[in-house]
Amino acid sequence: MKKGLSLKSKVIEDQNISYRIFGEGDIDLVIEMGLGAVAGEWWHIAEQLSKQFAVLLYERGRNISKARSPKNIAEELHALLMKLPCKGKITFLAHSQGGLYAQQFARIYPDMVYGIVFVDPLSANDNTYKSVFLTAKEQKKSGFNKSENFVNMKKLASCHLGPVIKLIMRKAPPFYYYDQFSPEAKKYILDELTKAELHDVALEEYRLAHEEKEICQLKEKGDFPKIPIVLITHESEFEIKEIMEFGQTTKEFAVKVEDLWQSLMQEYLTFSDQSILLRANNSGHYIHLTNFEVIMQALQWIS
Template sequence: MRKLDLEYKIIGEGRGVLVIETGIGGSFYDWYPIVEKLKEHFTIVLYHRAGYGKSQNPSTPRTTKNIANELNCLLEAIGIKEKFILMGHSFGGLCVQQYAKMYPHKLKSIVLLDSTSFNFKSLYMLDIPVMKEFIAINKMVESNINSSKKSKEELKKQNQNIISAYNNRISEEDMVAVEEFFTSHMLHKTIAQEFENWDTDSKDIKDMREFPQIPLIVVARDIDLAIKEWIDYDIPEKEAVLYENQWRRLQRELSEVSEKSKFIIAQGSGHEVYLDRPDLIINSLNIIIS
């Protein structure tokens, strides 16, 4: 494979190596607050997948298989030789599941934060017509393709709430990078491609070898809070309850792939567990290193 040019940061000098895989459309700048609390105990590797931030444009289809391979190439290039903890959020968790099956010998343990499941399709088999319209993958693809055709000024306006949320959390220099990140046409093209491959990704992960029997922590969001958030988006309560109960079942199923697993419910947290309950993640990582 030819040399990759992926944007990455190494923060901290702790004895354990922690590699973080962000969610779909997510920037590693989101993780700065929790990384600040972890850097004494861990050497943390943050990176942007191809098509994200200052990383190169994708040269292969945006499958979890290719993403896992590219992450592995990056880690080899920057000299990560010891076994490490791999933590993934949402779609990043699906990428982590793929990596674990491809490179089990390189991992010390895994942390999945409200991760997309390899059986995510079961969510679309529920009797939730309004919700299905809201979460339809083809709509996500279409929306991001449309965004990729907008001007940078239009993208800045579209993502203003996301960008402004970083104020006072990161440096002025990083704020410039955040604005560039969310106004990138390539970002939205890449997100569309990642969504397009979800179905084949999940099949590929299921068809591969067994999950490695290494320590695994699965953190799931708060059902009651998630239901309330769906209702705020005008999703009928009955549908929100059905969806969230199935999401929880899928999280429990993820925790069952390893006999060395721990299942944790993040009370008071929505999907962004690393922002809502950083204390829980820090405690989970301390369990691993102790």
């Protein structure tokens, strides 16, 4: 078995958290994955990054008896790091909804964070889409609300329809964007996606990432630590084509969706006077799978 395929686990505040450290020495890079993602999606990336960093790749806890709020998730990560070799500052590589958790961690533990690379991050102002796309039909076509997919997957998993889930997911992200996963990684990803608890926790994470009382402080810019930020966003023309294809929308509507998405992400640039924007050419939302070079460019800029 390759080194990246064996996960350890620790119980942190009633959460059984799976993780793996890639590289040697004290952890200096933490990968904060997107909503509903599992470690297999990132194994090959963490292995490449381990040539320059000591990388922590972990899966957030799945016990929803404790609220899956950004604050609780950040505190659980901190407790995990305190049990691992982590004595210096860390840099975050945070994708999608993981961006929200990385910025929450930086606000609570500013002395621990050296910098953050936000990769197509979720904004604390994501609910703005509801005032831009007024009807339920428009909101659904916009793709902003991610909960419906997880509801459907949870139903399939709860009915023990694992083979159906695997059949669907072989043609969906992350496989849609990257088909070079090792056989072990493919199996791990597909097996995890058949577990109802994965989709259950994703729904709770999504709900609380849009609950005003949980995210209001994440909209404030003044109390964000003075750290370097790299914001990596997808290429607009690439994403407009995908919105038109998967949402069956007009180009005019797709442009409206994309303009809002980009404007929300670019709010992160206002959080620090040490911030830069990078665009990932020929990439949609899964930039880490389609344009690894820009990830390395961002990490080198922060370093």
